Amino acid sequence: MTQPLIFEISRPGRCAAVLPALDVPPTELPDTLVRDDLPLPEVSEADLVRHYTRLSQKNYAVDIGYYPLGSCTMKYNPKINEEMARLPGFARLHPYQDAYIVQGALFLMYHLQEFLKEIGGFAAVSLQPAAGAHGELTGVLMMRAYHLDRGEDGRDVILVPDSAHGTNPATTTMSGLRVVEIPSDARGNVDMAALKAACEEHGDRLVGMMLTNPNTLGLFDENVGEIAELVHGVGGLLYGDGANMNALLGIARPGDLGFDVLHYNLHKTFSAPHGGGGPGSGPVGASERLAEFLPAPVVAVDPEESDEESLFYTFVDPLKSIGRVKAFYGHFGVMVRAYAYIRMLGAEGLRRVAEYAVLNANYLKERVKDTYPVPYDRICMHEFVCEGRLAGAPDVHALDVSKRLIDYGFHPPTNYFPLIVPEALMIEPTETESKDTLDAFADALLRIAEEARTEPDLLHEAPYTAPVRRLDEVRAAKDLILRWEPD
């Protein structure tokens, strides 16, 4: 059933909020600056709550079922974290309060920086970036600033593998730099011959390389050490896209693998919820030589104000900072959730996260790979990519398989990415799913493959059980209705 828009249930005179009466003498309003009309909805509280509750029921969510979304790490979001983020001692702090009355918050931020340094193997961390792509922008601007600081202003090339997330090339352009794409080899790794050639060709123009490891095929690039050597050898830096960090917790530290800078996704790896698209949080870790370029400010111990009994935390600006990348200090509310998560798991728990994530992915791959071809079939990390084109069903596409999965109660996997796999279905189970769930999901995929052969139209028309049928996306882009208009 279609839920009316909030504007369509609006009736003159209704209001869902009761505000206090004015308790001071009024001042004359600045007439020429007062608006004539404020066309906002007028609804009662009961109507409002029902409206949003009904809307919520049209969503799929982690609390409802399983998301095999590759590169998105849709793990379960522990409920304690939500409560902790709402403690008034955190939620009602103004960002400009003096440091000495926000020591609890600064303690949390300082120690989260320390945890992330330790987990990633970096010399310093800034919590300021708001999301993964924002962390990328931060990291690439830091690499650029590093070269400029050394007087090397001719460097403007960033190497990006063809399997990379779209944010990598987009970030490069935003930073005023140029993308040179590096192909993948037959094993799904970076093609070393192509990389060598690119390093030779662009050597003194190279800012660095952006690498996701494990890459978007879910494969650990075995040549990562050699890649780092090649890039470093011509004066470049190695950027790590931390979207796939869930595979590395307690397994290997990007800093030890030769990465100079990396963003973490607190909303993927560290269990903060995705919120229907955000907010995320994309802290950036940096090696010794890049630490002083981190965005300002970071939390540090103030030696002047500290004594043996207690440390005093304060904000400081790194020496050669690229500047601030957002107002204030980052998504503190998301940091609280990540801090609670790391505290509850400890070192062993974090390693178990990665181990089970990788175990689940490999198990699922084994269960489906005879039906859904896996073009790069080797032991994978936390995710794998198979093809959604099926033997005996030439007209069925990855999209059809995905939409049919909805009828089986699952969220579809990531489709058509990475671009180097035709009809890609990118599957990331995460560690929080049980074998029962994985089996049910694999069974559904196999049954759908059978349907694809016997009743392909069933797939073309799917889903049948969702709140709406397949939506006309072409029409949406053509007619472009981006807001409600009164009749």
Add this chain to the structure above:
Amino acid sequence: MLAAIGVRSIEELFEDVPEHVLFPALALPPALSEMEVRWEMEMLAGANLTAADGPCFLGAGAYQHFVPAVVDTVLRRGEFYTAYTPYQPEISQGTLQAMFEYQTMICDLTGMEVSNASHYDGATATAEAVIAAINIQRMKRRKVVVSPFVHPEYRAVVRTYTQGMGLTVVGDDGAAADVVSLLDEGTACLIVQYPDFLGRIEDLSDLAKAAHAVGVLLVVVTDPVALGLLKPPGAFGADIVVGEGQGMGAGLNFGGPYLGFFATRKEFVRKMAGRLVGQTNDQEGNRGFVLTLSTREQHIRREKASSNICTNQGLVALAAAVYMAALGKCGMRQVAELCYHKAHYAQQRTLEISGFSAIDDRPFFKEFAVRCPRPVQEINDYLLDEWGIIGGYDLGRDYPDLKDHMLLCVTEMNPREDIDALVEALQEVAL
């Protein structure tokens, strides 16, 4: 499961990882149970003094506004906060419809034609406005003029974002008496804030005309709570309206997550970054909503995208939507009027104290700057230590000319007793 994979141990799954870095011993504190984590977090939260513990007059871009209970009731629904980005529209209609409604209300509030589904915060939305303006001007105009009374941190973020783009950002060093004098044929956009960082409001029509006369786009950074009362920037001729939506349901949260909103004219929609929800039909003709114009975005266009933004502030935008719908036509106006009258009462009472004076007599909304008889830090220390009051923002941090000037913010959350207490405390300071 190991047998199905064909390995003997979990460790074997990591054979591709170089052995010398494998399985590092992480030096992290030992794991805690849920109960212990709660104790630790409550202890940390309790070590802070908050705006809930006493009167607070800090604003400067982060505001205490009342959040009706319905907002968090909606946000705590797992169907909303544990959902993914609505790339699969058939099972994301809740998020998509709520965002479509959000976009509509942002348009109505700002007086603009189209709004995206959010940016990270007011500062990054401002930086994205600059990038949009440069693209709208086909990269031919490389100068950005910014008023000194745009939030200092927003100006800093604009500079950070654009450091690799070869732009000139001018106007906020205090050298020019009037930003209009800096506009020319090489200028892409002019950025002003309304109410400005010092809380002041003015008719922007002449500014818009002056900008448009030389082909310059007017970008207005605004406070949506003020727009419950004030003429929207769209009515003055603004081309892009951005700002911080935190005041609408997000709470203070020590600076984030907040909400960047971005609205513009329909003709510029393809230059606007960020996700966008559009209306369409399903195959049975029912109304439905999808993410649209994704060909502007990084996952499709890669290095040619209008921005690298991917994750946005979905849940905070939902909070703003619920807030706008809950307060609605009457409530939004009422909140804005409460802020206006209380701030003016506070200003009048403060200016009666000897030693405190106004910097000018321009109209203002909920914040005002006062010249103080002593350094602001000293005054704030006194307010807190003796009265338990969190005082104002020290403008000397950003404006050398405004040393010993305090920016005070008064909202509906400050009852008259708080304001009277502040005035009494300031009287003691002045002695």
